Amino acid sequence: MNKQALQDTANRIGKYIHRTPVLSSTMLNEIAGASVYFKCENFQRMGAFKMRGAASAILNLSEVDQKKGVVTHSSGNFGQAVALAAKSLGVKAYIVMPSSAPAVKQAAVKAYGGVITISAPTLEAREAESQKIIDSTGATFLHPSNDLDVILGQGTAAMELLEEQAELDVLMTPVGGGGLVAGTALAGHFFGKKCVTIGGEPFEADDAYRSLISGKIETNETANTIADGLRTTLGDINFPIIQKYVDSIIRVEEEEIVAALRLIWERMKIVIEPSCAVPFAALLREKERFAGKRIGIIISGGNVDLGALPF
Amino acid sequence: MNKQALQDTANRIGKYIHRTPVLSSTMLNEIAGASVYFKCENFQRMGAFKMRGAASAILNLSEVDQKKGVVTHSSGNFGQAVALAAKSLGVKAYIVMPSSAPAVKQAAVKAYGGVITISAPTLEAREAESQKIIDSTGATFLHPSNDLDVILGQGTAAMELLEEQAELDVLMTPVGGGGLVAGTALAGHFFGKKCVTIGGEPFEADDAYRSLISGKIETNETANTIADGLRTTLGDINFPIIQKYVDSIIRVEEEEIVAALRLIWERMKIVIEPSCAVPFAALLREKERFAGKRIGIIISGGNVDLGALPF
DSSP states (O other): HHHHHHHHHHHHHGGOOOOOOOOOOHHHHHHHSSSSEEGGGSSSSGGGHHHHHHHHHHHOOOHHHHHHHEEEESHHHHHHHHHHHHHHOOEEEEEEEEETSOOHHHHHHHHTEEEEEEEEEHHHHHHHHHHHHHHHHOOOOOSSSSSSHHHHEEEEEEEEHHHHHHTEEEEEEESSSSSSHHHHHHHHHHHHHHHOEEEEEEEEOOOHHHHHHHSSSOOOOOOOSOOGOSSSSSOTHHHHHHHEEEEEEEEEEEHHHHHHHHHIIIIIIIIIOGGGGGHHHHHTTTHHHHOOOOOEEEBOOOOOOOOGGOO | OOOHHHHHHHHGGGSSSOOEEEOOHHHHHHHSSSSEEEEEEGSSSSBBTTTHHHHHHHSSSSSHHHHHHHEOSSSHHHHHHHHHHHHHTTTTEEEEEEEEOOHHHHHHHTTTTOEEEEEEEHHHHHHHHHHHHHHHHHHOOOOOSSSSHHHHHHHHHHHHHHHOOTTEEEEEOSSSSSSHHHHHHHHHHHHSSSSEEEEEEEEEOOHHHHHHHSOOOOOOOOOOOOGGGSSSSTTTHHHHHHHEEEEEEEOOOHHHHHHHHIIIIIIBBBBBOGGGGGHHHHHHHHHHHHHHHHHEEEEEOOOOOOOOOOO
């Protein structure tokens, strides 16, 4: 893992992704007591940072493997990201989606040219359907977070942020499967100046917090959080990176997530997913720790169901 | 009215406003069949283009008049804009607000340092309270739309847009009191290359559409539109400008406004007021007319009540 690997990834995926804007708000800075820079990956292609990792992973396949296609199972953003990145590269994408996935998400994958297979809504069924496709096509399976090329791709958002705000003291991201926080921590370590990376996680799905304490990958018995992107657990590839490069993880209550979400919608005028509000909620929860600092927050995505808002 | 007046206004207000970003979306361009550039005044200070006109009007007062303060009556964005612009300039702002104004809007004016007087919720009461303040303080009354300095200020948003997208064929804005569309049409005329300005208006409050036909300022008997910023009527200062420089006005149904609003929220990931969706709804309603053109749309503001969304 080195600086050059990140730089190569950024160069490789550059033309397949948007360079997203960095926004800030005087009002939110006053509320936070710090200078906060929001890296708006909700404006990324297909609406989330996952586009970066998907593009990175597909670009890293051999030409032979690209011809056979890629497969993933996802009910959310990673399926859309793989479909769109594959389309941009002329690669066939097979997306296994649980029958419980909203019609709108299926439509999005289809619009991006993905070949959808509907499975029963269990992990076993999704994995079995994926394996069937791999067996019959030779397609390469892409994991949304536990894959080094994906992790490096996700890290490019923080690299761009550090290019604009070189003096950041802290980078913050939500922690779900661990790809974003791991990639961000690498970017902060190699491209920041004494910049530490801190994750935000719901108390309701605090597997990563507990994993850092126990030293092994913990799971969640339940995950009743509005931050639906953060219900997943870490993997054996990203966990060692997180152990080495992430400073700490701050847990937040559900009400804190909703309050932070509302503040960002109201003050920043941007549509973001509940998961994105978790790091800002973490900042507000431990305000004194961040007083006067320069904080970069990765706003991970903006694909929300407007019919089901918590306001 | 000339090019220099607009340029002077832009120079004068420059340091008191944000230069807002211009966003576009591949998806929305596909849906519209045109290239659409959204000038995001929802990211403007206090969340709306009104900041431009308020700053312009206050900066244009003599030093003596600035010392006496300014007064306006408003239940919405202009009150906030005057309060914030006045605060930035060290000028006292008296804002008359109807007792029906939501607490959150009163709080915003107060946060910007405005001195609030609550009046009964009728136009007469608001005007009487304003007059009382003028009589006792000598403060200058600022009108939100029927004022040349305000109109020139509002036109600076389109000037900035044309600096980034010089080849626009069409500029579109919502039409409420007429200040934004008049200023935009001036900017399009003096700074565009054969760029026409078209207004969008709800059928439910189509006073401007009818005014252009009859040649005199028409009013609305009712104004049952979700586009609450567009319930007002034109004034004797902006109407002649609109007659001379605005190409036409397109009317839209309420369902079209809500559909356009949802598209912009979902695809652009930005929080905008219902009024802002009216020009995009007008574009979609008359798609063939705009096919293949380059369209600039002024997104007028983003101050919405998240507890009362139409989704």
